[in-house]
Amino acid sequence: xxxxxxxxxxxxxxxxxxxxxxxxxxxxxxxxxxxxxxxxxxxxxxxxxxxxxxxxxxxxxxxxxxxxxxxxxxxxxxxxxxxxxxxxxxxxxxxxxxxxxxxxxxxxxxxxxxxxxxxxxxxxxxxxxxxxxxxxxxxxxxxxxxxxxxxxxxxxxxxxxxxxxxxxxxxxxxxxxxxxxxxxxxxxxxxxxxxxxxxxxxxxxxxxxxxxxxxxxxxxxxxxxxxxxxxxxxxxxxxxxxxxxxxxxxxxxxxxxxxxxxxxxxxxxxxxxxxxxxxxxxxxxxx
Amino acid sequence: xxxxxxxxxxxxxxxxxxxxxxxxxxxxxxxxxxxxxxxxxxxxxxxxxxxxxxxxxxxxxxxxxxxxxxxxxxxxxxxxxxxxxxxxxxxxxxxxxxxxxxxxxxxxxxxxxxxxxxxxxxxxxxxxxxxxxxxxxxxxxxxxxxxxxxxxxxxxxxxxxxxxxxxxxxxxxxxxxxxxxxxxxxxxxxxxxxxxxxxxxxxxxxxxxxxxxxxxxxxxxxxxxxxxxxxxxxxxxxxxxxxxxxxxxxxxxxxxxx
Ligand SMILES: Nc1ncnc2c1ncn2[C@@H]1O[C@H](COP(=O)(O)OP(=O)(O)O)[C@@H](O)[C@H]1O
Ligand SMILES: [Mg+2]
Numbered sequence: 185x186x187x188x189x190x191x192x193x194x195x196x197x198x199x200x201x202x203x204x205x206x207x208x209x210x211x212x213x214x215x216x217x218x219x220x221x222x223x224x225x226x227x228x229x230x231x232x233x234x235x236x237x238x239x240x241x242x243x244x245x246x247x248x249x250x251x252x253x254x255x256x257x258x259x260x261x262x263x264x265x266x267x268x269x270x271x272x273x274x275x276x277x278x279x280x281x282x283x284x285x286x287x288x289x290x291x292x293x294x295x296x297x298x299x300x301x302x303x304x305x306x307x308x309x310x311x312x313x314x315x316x317x318x319x320x321x322x323x324x325x326x327x328x329x330x331x332x333x334x335x336x337x338x339x340x341x342x343x344x345x346x347x348x349x350x351x352x353x354x355x356x357x358x359x360x361x362x363x364x365x366x367x368x369x370x371x372x373x374x375x376x377x378x379x380x381x382x383x384x385x386x387x388x389x390x391x392x393x394x395x396x397x398x399x400x401x402x403x404x405x406x407x408x409x410x411x412x413x414x415x416x417x418x419x420x421x422x423x424x425x426x427x428x429x430x431x432x433x434x435x436x437x438x439x440x441x442x443x444x445x446x447x448x449x450x451x452x453x454x455x456x457x458x459x460x461x462x463x464x465x466x467x468x469x470x471x
Numbered sequence: 472x473x474x475x476x477x478x479x480x481x482x483x484x485x486x487x488x489x490x491x492x493x494x495x496x497x498x499x500x501x502x503x504x505x506x507x508x509x510x511x512x513x514x515x516x517x518x519x520x521x522x523x524x525x526x527x528x529x530x531x532x533x534x535x536x537x538x539x540x541x542x543x544x545x546x547x548x549x550x551x552x553x554x555x556x557x558x559x560x561x562x563x564x565x566x567x568x569x570x571x572x573x574x575x576x577x578x579x580x581x582x583x584x585x586x587x588x589x590x591x592x593x594x595x596x597x598x599x600x601x602x603x604x605x606x607x608x609x610x611x612x613x614x615x616x617x618x619x620x621x622x623x624x625x626x627x628x629x630x631x632x633x634x635x636x637x638x639x640x641x642x643x644x645x646x647x648x649x650x651x652x653x654x655x656x657x658x659x660x661x662x663x664x665x666x667x668x669x670x671x672x673x674x675x676x677x678x679x680x681x682x683x684x685x686x687x688x689x690x691x692x693x694x695x696x697x698x699x700x701x702x703x704x705x706x707x708x709x710x711x712x713x714x715x716x717x718x719x720x721x722x723x724x725x726x727x728x729x
Contacts, residue, residue, distance in 0.1 A: 255636055274638075281636040285629040291651045291728040301637055304647075334727055352637075 203268070204388040205231040205254070205279075205356050210263035212249055223249040225413030226263070231356065231390050236382055238391045238399040241409030242449065242456040247392045248284060250414070251360040254390070255281045267356065280354030284361040288333040288344045294320060295329040297344050301352045319347040322381055339363075339370040343377070350381070357382075357389045363398065372430040375401050379428055396449070397433055400424070400441045408445060411452040412459065418448055516697040521705065524698040532687055532699075534706065541672060541683030544600055548607035548668045553661060556612045560619020560657070561645075570620065581613035586674050593679060600682060603675045611668035618660025622653025655725040662718045669714065673707055684710075 210227050213220040223246035231237045252258035256275035264271050267278045302312035323343040333341050363371045408417040498518040504510045563570040596602040634644045676685025691699040
């Protein structure tokens with residue numbers, strides 16, 4: 185088996201001073217050495233200050249693994265993740281995570297959910313509610329402060345999670361398929377919300393997704409991942425004008441980018457599909 | 472489809488009214504069967520007599536004082552099952568080996584008819600309120616232990632990851648994520664545990680002929696005061712129903728928060 189050497193262009197980029205986040209030659213495998221699943225195979229890329237970068241890849245290619253590594257939740261990997269110039273070792277306050285699964289606290293109402301990180305830091309109730317309110321307004325949930333998560337839609341709950349992450353004012357917003365459970369319309373509209381917030385805060389963002397439209401709609405750059413092992417296949421600059429709204433999805437340039445990335449992804453996705461189908465067949469055979 | 476789900480403006484009250492009518496109907500039927508002579512009146516008292524003897528029992532048999540005695544034993548036992556059960560449940564969650572070793576035993580304890588062991592407790596603690604309380608705690612503690620562990624284990628991993636990403640300490644994790652997340656199930660355990668406690672308190676009072684409402688039933692039965700006995704039983708049932716309706720309300724409220 186030959187391992188692709190990290191391309192020199194990336195190595196040069198990772199020297200750049202205004203990099204908010206650097207993923208440097210990160211490698212992670214699961215399982216025993218005789219039958220390893222290589223989830224992340226020597227991936228290198230970076231996210232510059234204020235930039236919106238998306239990592240796209242088919243299901244099972246290692247996106248969530250990468251997310252956990254960058255978020256400092258997974259140890260025991262090779263390579264390095266740096267915030268600025270500082271190598272991270274465990275969860276870093278500069279990195280705010282939004283998880284793929286529903287992650288609001290069901291026993292707390294909206295404002296208590298959003299104010300949670302401030303509560304941990306011992307900030308008084310009046311101040312933390314005021315600061316939480318700011319981000320509740322930003323994600324468009326004003327008027328729902330006293331509602332419990334069970335009284336909200338899936339899209340609203342995901343916005344609560346985003347506000348709860350933003351309230352700590354992380355340097356880097358790291359999101360793992362935050363809209364995966366939502367329908368396409370809600371997804372496009374929430375995308376607008378994200379773009380708007382990102383512009384307002386000049387928020388450095390790393391989004392992880394399998395959704396092509398979402399990736400092109402939101403990103404400055406897209407990192408395309410391969411399936412098993414999870415490598416960087418290509419990094420594409422998205423030169424669509426900003427400010428951008430979901431209307432961009434109907435433009436010719438948008439279509440061109442989607443087609444281009446699909447060209448890259450198709451092969452990976454079909455390998456992923458074949459893989460899960462063969463698993464299903466094996467499972468069925470096993471009973 | 473939507474139409475059949477609509478239960479109408481009286482929907483909420485209809486089941487309650489139906490339930491009440493069923494009980495009433497059963498009483499009327501019983502009354503008729505007794506009066507006609509199908510059922511022997513020396514064995515089963517007339518429901519009307521039972522109802523009429525309720526005020527007599529309450530006044531003459533110092534029911535309020537007995538209620539206080541039973542309530543006292545209930546209160547101590549109920550507090551004790553939580554104070555003992557929840558920490559043990561937490562320990563079983565924390566230490567996997569402990570859980571593997573003990574969980575099945577606690578499940579067995581939850582299913583065991585502890586009342587049958589009353590002579591043993593009598594020997595240890597005498598014919599006293601202590602016996603009643605100890606037996607009731609042993610009867611009621613197991614479901615609380617089991618449900619506490621179950622609730623903590625069921626905490627969604629993503630919520631714990633949120634905690635880790637915020638660099639929460641172990642104790643913050645416990646108080647601010649694990650415990651609130653487990654609370655609805657812990658409360659289910661408490662409701663079950665308290666049910667067992669109530670049964671055990673009244674049952675043991677009856678068995679060892681000591682103290683509150685249970686003893687009253689025993690006394691009246693020994694005097695062969697059939698209407699009085701049934702009135703006292705009815706009274707205990709009524710109090711229990713009120714107790715559990717309020718517990719259920721709390722549980723529903725907690726359920727909205729999961
Ligand atoms: N904790 C783990 N133990 C073993 N294998 C894992 C673990 N986490 C993920 N994997 C495997 O690694 C691969 C990548 O998973 P993941 O990062 O969740 O993919 P994605 O998020 O892109 O769908 C999958 O094949 C998955 O089965
Ligand atoms: Mg994933």
